[in-house]
Amino acid sequence: MRKALSLMVLALAAGSGLAQGGSSPTAPEGAAPFATKADQGKQLPAPSAMQPAPPPDGSIQECLIGPAQPSSIADGQGGQFWLRAEYLYWWTKGSRLPALVTTGLAGTTSLPGVLGPGQSGTSVIYGNSDMAQGPRSGARFTAGMWLDCCHTVGLDGSYFFLADRTSQFNAASDSTPGSAILARPFFDVLTGTQNAQLVAFPALLNVINILTPSGLGIASGDIHASTYSRLQGADANVFCCLCSGCNYWVQTLAGVRWLQLNEGIAISENTHVNPLLPAGSPFFGGSTISISDKFDTRNNFYGGQVGLRGQVRSGRMFLEVQGKVALGVTDQVVDIHGATAITSPGGATAVTPVGFLASGSNSGRFVRDTFSVVPEIGINAGYMVTNHLRVFVGYNFLYWSSVVRPADQIDLGLSGTQIPTDSRFNPAAGPARPAFHFHESSFWVQGISVGAEYRW
Numbered sequence: 001m002r003k004a005l006s007l008m009v010l011a012l013a014a015g016s017g018l019a020q021g022g023s024s025p026t027a028p029e030g031a032a033p034f035a036t037k038a039d040q041g042k043q044l045p046a047p048s049a050m051q052p053a054p055p056p057d058g059s060i061q062e063c064l065i066g067p068a069q070p071s072s073i074a075d076g077q078g079g080q081f082w083l084r085a086e087y088l089y090w091w092t093k094g095s096r097l098p099a100l101v102t103t104g105l106a107g108t109t110s111l112p113g114v115l116g117p118g119q120s121g122t123s124v125i126y127g128n129s130d131m132a133q134g135p136r137s138g139a140r141f142t143a144g145m146w147l148d149c150c151h152t153v154g155l156d157g158s159y160f161f162l163a164d165r166t167s168q169f170n171a172a173s174d175s176t177p178g179s180a181i182l183a184r185p186f187f188d189v190l191t192g193t194q195n196a197q198l199v200a201f202p203a204l205l206n207v208i209n210i211l212t213p214s215g216l217g218i219a220s221g222d223i224h225a226s227t228y229s230r231l232q233g234a235d236a237n238v239f240c241c242l243c244s245g246c247n248y249w250v251q252t253l254a255g256v257r258w259l260q261l262n263e264g265i266a267i268s269e270n271t272h273v274n275p276l277l278p279a280g281s282p283f284f285g286g287s288t289i290s291i292s293d294k295f296d297t298r299n300n301f302y303g304g305q306v307g308l309r310g311q312v313r314s315g316r317m318f319l320e321v322q323g324k325v326a327l328g329v330t331d332q333v334v335d336i337h338g339a340t341a342i343t344s345p346g347g348a349t350a351v352t353p354v355g356f357l358a359s360g361s362n363s364g365r366f367v368r369d370t371f372s373v374v375p376e377i378g379i380n381a382g383y384m385v386t387n388h389l390r391v392f393v394g395y396n397f398l399y400w401s402s403v404v405r406p407a408d409q410i411d412l413g414l415s416g417t418q419i420p421t422d423s424r425f426n427p428a429a430g431p432a433r434p435a436f437h438f439h440e441s442s443f444w445v446q447g448i449s450v451g452a453e454y455r456w
Contacts, residue, residue: 080145082145082456084143084451084454086139087137087450088140088448088449089135089136089138089447090445090448091447092136092162092443092444092445094130095130095405095407095441096128096130097126097128097131097265098412099412100267100410101171101184101225102114102122102196103183112181113183113197115185116193126169126171131229131263136163139160140159140160143156153238154239154240155236155238157234157235157237160232160233162232162445166226166228167227168226169226170223170224172221172223173221173222175219175220181202182200182223183201184223186412187412187414190424198218199223200220217274218273219272220271221269221270223267223270226266227264228262230262231260232259232260233258235258237305237307248313250309253306253309254304254305254307256304257301257305257324257326258301259301260301261297261298262299264406265294265295265407265410266293266295267292267293269291270288273289286345287343289340290340290342291421292340292355293356293358294336294338297403297409298331299332299400300330301328301330301400303328303372305325305326305374306324308322309321317384318383320378323376323377325376328372329369329372330369332368332370333366334367335365337363338358338363339351339353340356340420342421354427356419357412359418359433359434360427361418361427361434362411362435366436374399375399378395379394379395380393380449380451390453393450396449397445398445399442399443400442400443401442402440402441404438405443408439409439413434417430417431418434
């Protein structure tokens with residue numbers, strides 16, 4: 001027994017010496033501390049070789065949802081937040097106004113102010129032209145952010161507006177000889193002929209063959225017209241990166257869009273009738289007649305949109321292209337109102353809620369919703385001033401498939417039964433003209449922009 005214990009102590013001492021002695025075999029550098037005999041011949045990689053090196057630009061290589069491509073602020077996708085401001089110089093589609101005011105000289109036409117064959121002495125001085133056409137200044141502001149640290153999903157929103165476009169028209173004529181005729185042309189549905197309502201008529205003989213003393217006209221008057229147009233819109237999108245490389249990226253987007261187009265036309269006239277004419281209807285001698293018509297339209301588009309956008313770069317130069325299409329509903333509203341005030345020579349004023357073009361047969365507020373499509377394309381070319389600041393110039397084209405515009409709602413087919421200054425005035429009698437029907441058209445806006453973007 002004592003001999004057996006001695007052998008065990010010697011064996012343990014020998015094992016310890018083998019483990020510590022310099023002549024003992026050692027495990028290869030980098031091998032596992034308890035590598036088997038079969039593993040000792042294999043060279044394992046160093047720990048530093050099994051970990052990816054950090055990117056030179058300091059961007060994050062990994063996040064909770066998986067690996068991402070290196071991204072820097074200068075590549076157009078980097079930075080966690082960004083702001084963009086643009087100056088817009090855009091053109092809008094015009095809306096054709098009908099002939100609303102005519103003029104001429106007494107004796108040059110058989111029917112003063114009337115348009116039609118044989119009326120060469122009559123000319124249009126307001127109307128037969130496009131409303132709200134031409135360039136307008138505006139601005140667009142965009143803000144965005146990445147929703148994840150890998151820069152794969154983001155959110156942005158933008159708002160734009162164009163400055164209101166307004167126009168004014170004014171004309172006046174007194175009753176002295178040689179003054180111009182002022183009239184408002186229309187088609188008389190009762191007689192089936194062209195006709196006109198006189199605003200100012202300095203001739204010696206008027207259309208109803210009432211002779212006035214020499215040198216005195218029938219009436220003096222003035223007429224005024226104004227138009228306005230305003231456009232604005234906004235959208236918000238969630239987007240994700242489809243693919244990217246060292247000098248390009250492509251994103252897809254989905255979101256919502258809103259557009260608003262508000263426009264209007266207002267016409268007012270004042271006529272002072274010669275007091276030598278018979279008082280009361282239909283001559284209104286000595287009376288002052290004031291008539292107003294207003295046509296206002298409002299369009300609001302609400303819809304969802306999808307699109308693509310991408311960028312390519314060469315050094316510090318870059319080119320961006322995007323296309324979006326929105327499908328939704330346009331809420332269309334038309335407001336038509338008029339009034340006629342007749343002040344007698346004694347000072348009493350009678351007001352009728354009926355104008356000339358805005359009569360009882362077409363006045364009111366009309367509302368409907370209609371399906372619309374709004375596509376938009378844009379392109380920007382720019383330069384990276386620094387890794388944070390970029391400047392660019394661009395072009396945009398936006399189309400709106402269905403809007404109502406005030407000029408399209410005017411009906412020049414009138415019945416004397418609906419005109420307060422007409423001897424046939426009787427609103428209960430027909431026909432009910434002018435009439436109202438929704439007349440819609442397409443709308444577009446296009447132009448150039450200059451802007452800057454800052455990322456951080």
